[in-house]
Amino acid sequence: MEVINLGVTDYNKALDLQREYIQSVQSGRSFGRLILLQHSPVITIGRNGSKENILASEKILKEKNIEVFEVDRGGDVTLHCPGQLVGYPIINLAMNGKDVHKYIRNLEEVFIKLLKDYNITGKRIKGKTGVWVRAASGKADQKIVSIGIGVKHWVTFHGFAFNVNADISYFSLINPCGMKNLEMVSLSKILGREIDFFEVREQVVKYFAEIFGIKTINGFPEWIKRKATYNHNFKKVNSIIEEFKLNTVCESAMCPNINECFSNGTATFMILGNICTRSCKFCNISHGTALPPDKEEPERIASAVKKLNLKYVIITSVTRDDLPDGGVEHFVNTIKKIRSLNPNIIIEVLIPDFKGNKESIESVVRAKPDVISHNLETVPRLYSEVRPLASYSRSLELLKTVKDFNNNINTKSGIMLGLGETKEEVLELMKDLRKVNCDYFTIGQYLRPNKECLPVKEFIPPSEFEKYKIIGLEIMNFKSVNSAPFVRSSYRSYNG
Structure with a gap:
């Protein structure tokens, strides 16, 4: 039963x-x-x-x-x-x-x-x-x-x-x-x-x-079940990723939208390897001892972006606490290489917290991506269980610091529901994001990627996601709110 x-x-x-x-x-x-x-x-x-x-x-x-x-x-x-x-x-x-x-x-x-x-x-x-x-x-x-x-x-x-x-x-x-x-x-x-x-x-x-x-x-409720869709673009994206020996968060994190995104000719590239130095309890990405950054990777990503003819690209990374700068130099080089080959492209970077280092954050801002994203992931009460090596206040401060350095850059953050949070806690988190002038907000359903990760406490009905969207847009005045069970932080970002 x-x-x-x-x-x-x-x-x-x-x-x-x-x-x-x-x-x-x-x-x-x-x-x-x-x-x-x-x-x-x-x-x-x-x-x-x-x-x-x-x-x-x-x-x-x-x-x-x-x-x-x-x-x-x-x-x-x-x-x-x-x-x-x-x-x-x-x-x-x-x-x-x-x-x-x-x-x-x-x-x-x-x-x-x-x-x-x-x-x-x-x-x-x-x-x-x-x-x-x-x-x-x-x-x-x-x-x-x-x-x-x-x-x-x-x-x-x-x-x-x-x-x-x-x-x-x-x-x-x-x-x-x-x-x-x-x-x-x-x-x-x-x-x-x-x-x-x-x-x-x-x-x-x-x-x-x-x-x-x-x-x-x-x-699983019916709204969590979906049929896989493939077309010629799926094979094209997959072959280009393999050709340039790149990592995507779509594959490493077992994103449920991979078929849709690849079929639409899009992907979220993951730099700095596929081994994370942290061990968040919701994430499928492997953790352990990471390899040194691949200096040729920024060039390969820029070439792949050009070959895919992307108009909007998202770059994220594993967290690299082992590197003195947290990997910020690699982010900057990747942004510059993409711009040099694709001058009209819109670039979004989904960055780690860099342990709150403001110099690292400033370096990303000076590289002038169009959107800087950093996910809160969950409400503060659950951090010790869900993100034991992260800090809610540090993540909020990062988003504030981006705006302090350049108020013209749009900021973005996202969370997962279904980990045991309450509606009141979610609304308070949304208020916290608006206090630091966060522009874009995403909400999706947490889905357990493997048995080592936290179990799903509950599945949130689509109607509840829609309510959060209305509150975010009409009451809290986010510029954009993407809220639905299968939404992830980079899901359909190319649609604005």
Whole structure:
């Protein structure tokens, strides 16, 4: 059974995914899927529900940007919000005894077992669905897990909502599950601390597999699957790269866009070898002891650029902390050689941090590339895990220094989503970039290139990428924002 870990997902999108996966299971193309995600605040009403159990007025709901959906599941009114783990198991009960009540009891058992790991006793209440915990003396039991399912031709949909770090105040807007005076509670409220959401999610998968007696694997949502495309340009680009004995980040980093870019006659050239002196936990490029710079490489790159008839070229490199200047002389020579053979070309350089050395940064600026790019890669909280030898503040300072030396050069930075960052952290990072006058911004989905790299925490839906793009352009005033699952820092740069 595939487990699909998503980030905060629009409720409509989640409904569409369930319908798609129901058909897949009914047709026999899939053994089943477990969709795990979070929702922005939203109220749903089940088949047995009543709008009278929504206590907030339409005006208040509109002010809070909370939509209401009437859905085809059991139960009454419930509410979803960030910090709540929502699960939609798509299972064929025809292969599991056709027992709906047993299925619901098994879902409850998942959380009763999980709560034991936190020394919390979860319980059922006769005649009701979900999981409760015992409240303080004299108070009614509190509900921590809500369950409401649908079944179509014995295939399940909808599912459960587990309050992990959820803001419980949202539930004051409704009579939860249609029950007056029902008090909801979260795991974080019981324990008095923020809970590792992703750790809890893994526990849910573990107990789900154990109780339902199934094997789970991490799956990919449909928007991450793409068909490879090739044309005559692909072979042409590949042969020229081989002819001039060049490295590309497209190949070394296992970029998912390599087929598209090569087929469009473009590539991102990687100078200073293919061995990096750092070991970032997201990157596929080999690390270790690097060879001395190849002095003939700048000339070969310039010749390849001319032969490819490029109008826009991107030059990047591995990080060379072993070199006194970090490899800046090689960057400068490459820029000059390209300009000498291709005077009208637009040059973008994606540079390492040079350990913050301002003389090195100034040397790149004086070479006058059109765009200087340096990626933040992720939010500051995750640096110790994702980029242990880098510094968030140093990277921001680099982008600021470029503008200090020459405000006419456009600067650019990019990040990956799906490593465990929050929306608030991403927005704060975007603000930080604008404070240093960064012009261009890219956002893409992190994809694990090999088993040694960090696992993907969640797949962010395309609609969320689009929201970041709108915020970046219309509110934060970046000159350009390229935001979509397969976007990488140099993806389609030639389009502006």
